[in-house]
Amino acid sequence: MTISDQVERILVEVLDLDTAAMPLTAATPLAGHLPEFDSMAAVAILTALEDQFQIIIDDDEIDASIFENVGSVVAFVMRKTTT
Amino acid sequence: MVMTPRFVKVNGRRLFCAHFHNPRVPPRFRVLIAPPFAEELNKCRRILTLVSQRLAEQGCEVLFPDLFGTGDSAGDFRDASWKGWGEDWAALDEWLMQNSAAPRPAYLCVRSGALLLSVARGLLNDFGRARIVLWQPVLECERFLRAFLRLRTVSDRLAGRAESMSELDARLRSGQSVEIAGYELSASMAAEMTPLTLDAAHLAGCAEVRIMEFRSSPNPVMTPATSEFVDSLQREHIEAIGAAIECEQFWATRDVVAPGAALSATMLALA
Known part of the structure; x- marks a missing residue:
């Protein structure tokens, strides 16, 4: 599975998204667009990303732009896993 | 029933x-x-x-x-x-x-x-x-507590305010309580939770x-x-x-x- 597949799987799991009704693309918006996306969901996503990719995300690295859309989460994980 | x-x-x-x-x-x-x-x-x-x-x-x-x-x-x-x-x-x-x-x-x-x-x-x-x-x-409650504290740091960050986990830790260590998502977590409860398994x-x-x-x-x-x-x-x-x-x-x-x-x-x- 590619990084983007793994990230999408985590987003679908945590946010309980119906991908049959709305397939995910990099441009699918997240924060501010989904009623499910609250701070509890954001923390659950960060924790799942840490577990899945064995990375540690420092709070200083977090800002709203990471959760803008699916592609921005994937880009964040790619930055984290290549540094 | x-x-x-x-x-x-x-x-x-x-x-x-x-x-x-x-x-x-x-x-x-x-x-x-x-x-x-x-x-x-x-x-x-x-x-x-x-x-x-x-x-x-x-x-x-x-x-x-x-x-x-x-x-x-x-x-x-x-x-x-x-x-x-x-x-x-x-x-x-x-x-x-x-x-x-x-x-x-x-x-x-x-x-x-x-x-x-x-x-x-x-x-x-x-x-x-x-x-x-x-x-x-x-x-392991320590990891769970960290995720709970994160509810506050992450929602602050998403709202454009900067507050770090170390600032929250310092407040709890000094005996002050911290409000997280509407729950007032006391310093003593945080201290109890850290070693709990x-x-x-x-x-x-x-x-x-x-x-x-x-x-x-x-x-x-x-x-x-x-x-x-x-x-x-x-x-x-x-x-x-x-x-x-x-x-x-x-x-x-x-x-x-x-x-x-x-x-x-x-x-x-x-x-």
Whole structure:
């Protein structure tokens, strides 16, 4: 599975998204667009990303732009896993 | 099936409990629920009510308490402690034993509710006959506490304000409380939670343990930490079964409609 597949799987799991009704693309918006996306969901996503990719995300690295859309989460994980 | 709302006074504290029973079926298990922490309890309240109803219909007596400082019980969250919760929960276990015809105890522990087994260790009087069902148990509270503190740092960051985990840690260490998602976490409670764990030694002597992990992806597998926990129970000669079940993560997700897989697995575990 590619990084983007793994990230999408985590987003679908945590946010309980119906991908049959709305397939995910990099441009699918997240924060501010989904009623499910609250701070509890954001923390659950960060924790799942840490577990899945064995990375540690420092709070200083977090800002709203990471959760803008699916592609921005994937880009964040790619930055984290290549540094 | 009958649900009787009642206040039970234990250790000088009035605790609200929903008491589910079925007058037509002699009960097999008396089930005491160990509720999850803070906002997770709100998200789980509906499924816990549903599972209590279903279990009562199939012949269990169920007590679903609000711990001190939560739900409709007396007290403020900031004055609660895990030590007090453990003592109260054990006292409710005793109350249920005195007031139920069911021959065996069972504990349905949700997320961090599993840690009450560790806190109340030695206070549960009929532990040798107990069947324990753990829903997505929190085994290490330090990591769980960090995720809870993150609710505040992350929502601040998403709103463009900067607050770091180390600032929150420093405030707690200096004895100040911290408000997180509407819950005032006292410095003493944070200090209690940091070293709290659930391991095989805490469950030694019970009859059976059923551990359920819930993942919403198809063909889920247990996380390595939970598999290792199941193995450690078996090494202690505890009859333990773990399973990963395809189901929404209802403690973290808003508006979960029907976590049917969690309900049916739990009814089977307490049949």
